[in-house]
Amino acid sequence: MKRPKPSGQADRDTEDFLSKYLKELNADNAAVFVGAGLSKAAGYVDWPGLLSEVAQTLGLDASKETDLVALAQYHLNSNATNRHQLSQLLIDEFSDLKAPTENHEILARLPIRTFWTTNYDRLIEKALEAGGKRVDTKYTQEHLATTRRGRDAVVYKMHGDIEHPDKAILSKDDYERYHQTHGPFTTALSGDLVEKTFLFLGFSFTDPNLDFIMSRIRATFTNHQRQHYCIARRRARFKGEKEAEYQYALTKQNLVTQDLMRFNIKTIFVDDFPQITTLLKTLEDRYRRRTVFISGSAADYGSWGQGATEEFVAKLSRALIEKDLRITSGFGVGIGGAVVTGAVQQIYSTRQRSVDEQLVLRPFPIGIKDPDERQKTFTRYRVELIAQAGIAVFVMGNKKVGASIVTADGMRSEFELAKERGLFLVPVGASGSMSAELWNEVTKDFDRFFPSAPPKVRKLLEGLGEPTDKPETLLGPLLDLINVLTSGT
Structure with missing residues (x-):
């Protein structure tokens, strides 16, 4: 770290x-x-390189001159103030892209x-x-x-x-x-x-x-x-x-x-x-560590239940804003609303903050019918959101397909994009679904995801995977982990 x-x-x-x-x-x-x-x-070229040819015509050496502005003037003086050669030098040296x-x-x-x-x-x-x-x-x-x-x-x-x-x-x-x-x-x-x-x-x-x-x-x-x-x-x-x-x-x-x-x-x-x-x-x-990307979606809230889950996410968002961190999120189904609720409440609790400064939301345009165009747009959305952040938190991650509840492939995509861009990856494994899968992946290869991290990072991350029916018990360890990652100590 x-x-x-x-x-x-x-x-x-x-x-x-x-x-x-x-x-x-x-x-x-x-x-x-x-x-x-x-x-x-x-x-x-730098200035000595630019004016080396000019210096030679004057019998001087540009590398030995300290007043290169004067050197350019000497050239003009000896050429009846005709600056064509100087202009041509600029074209020759700086036109290449x-x-x-x-x-x-x-x-x-x-x-x-x-x-x-x-x-x-x-x-x-x-x-x-x-x-x-x-x-x-x-x-x-x-x-x-x-x-x-x-x-x-x-x-x-x-x-x-x-x-x-x-x-x-x-x-x-x-x-x-x-x-x-x-x-x-x-x-x-x-x-x-x-x-x-x-x-x-x-x-x-x-x-x-x-x-x-x-x-x-x-x-x-x-x-x-x-x-x-x-x-x-x-x-x-x-x-x-x-x-x-x-x-x-x-x-x-x-x-x-x-x-x-x-x-x-x-x-x-x-x-x-x-x-x-x-x-x-x-x-x-x-700078990027001061922004936290929250990835989450839920069609099924499992043992936590909808109320407790939304309260957990809202409290997390409030705490991040209170620590003067920024939040980015894609407004995932079942989770995004709680992010907005917690963040906006905390932002509006003081007149010195604005929503635009501390909260960046990008609801996904699900109405795009062409699947290729929809996927292309979704990927661009995710890249722009994730590129701003230094820490990514993953909560739940499931969706409804037909009559079945399945893990959210969108969260997997966000995880891979965040990994490519070097974000610290923090799956809340105890929330289940895709987050549990990602938590297992990160903890099993901890040293690759968190090189040179102090022992407390491993301990805090592992604690986020311990089963619990009360998500509020995870809030303290999660915030402690984000504090460590933000400070870099």
Whole structure:
């Protein structure tokens, strides 16, 4: 259950980031700023790579230059301000349709609605669209004045888009005129940096625009700036690099890190780039654990009886909402109504919560006559519901076919989909029917379903299969198990 973590101060910094950024995700206050480093991992060039050819024509080496904006300006100066070659470079390097990286895909799955980037490519948009989200992309002042209906995320491309290379921000001239040509972007980013908690990824913090904006915010809010984070690779010693050169680079990185704290940007260091993906996966995993998928259906309530079963499910739903967890469910026959009753009662007990935020229901459209189309729709419903969750609870699971009561194959489908997506699977075996079958399957192969789980997880899960005519006796152990799975301890 636990992912390996670094030790010492790095461990504390990482846990602090995961805990606080997770809270911002849950509060819909999280944003991301993506730099060239994330696109380079997908196969695109970074700024030194983009301008290497330009540097050669000037008799310079792009890898030795620190002010690449000036390098682009030198090119314009020597070509009578003709930027055709720069525009062509953008077309040549960014027109190829690269696939988003795993990091892009994780970010797209998280509940982040605000993305900022200095990149010209469309990797962010592609990842969001592949995840079924409607994207509102903005890279001109005119775009800022319009809003895409029903948008799920906004991508602000403050330096332009590959589709319009002639308008991309590249040179000193472009940066110096930015407040005139892109003034509303400056205003919009300033507002987001004040109101949202940003995670900076693949960003070097050498961009003059961002430095100017952050400086203005610092001057205005002084000691009341919002906390932001960036994930960066700790400087490693290159092969053949002298010790003195390495120590110099390390000192410079530490000084830059300290300087970012002026803007309340805390750096989370990793030793290699794959650790960034591991960190984002951990963040996603913890976020998904805050949502519980309830799978259940009942045409026959067995020894529990309808009243006791519905009360059990309603109390479970109330308790989950009280713990500030979300619930997703397909409104299974005989069970879904109790989920709604318990959840809504608890949500309405406080004015600070809304049904839409904490309860996601998808009644299955049983009126579809074509069996193939019905099955296709049902599967999509299940995937969308389960993909949001980190824990799946299974209760009963039977249906009536003709005059007979049979186990629900729909619950089996939901179990398999949840297993494929890495959810913690919690069948309430004592409720019988398909849940009993799934409980037997999980407990017999416990270590595969719950790798590295503490002993109390096995004990609590096994207790959910002990026969009882009073389902309320299972509520305490079930909630204890969900608490353990949610906390990850």
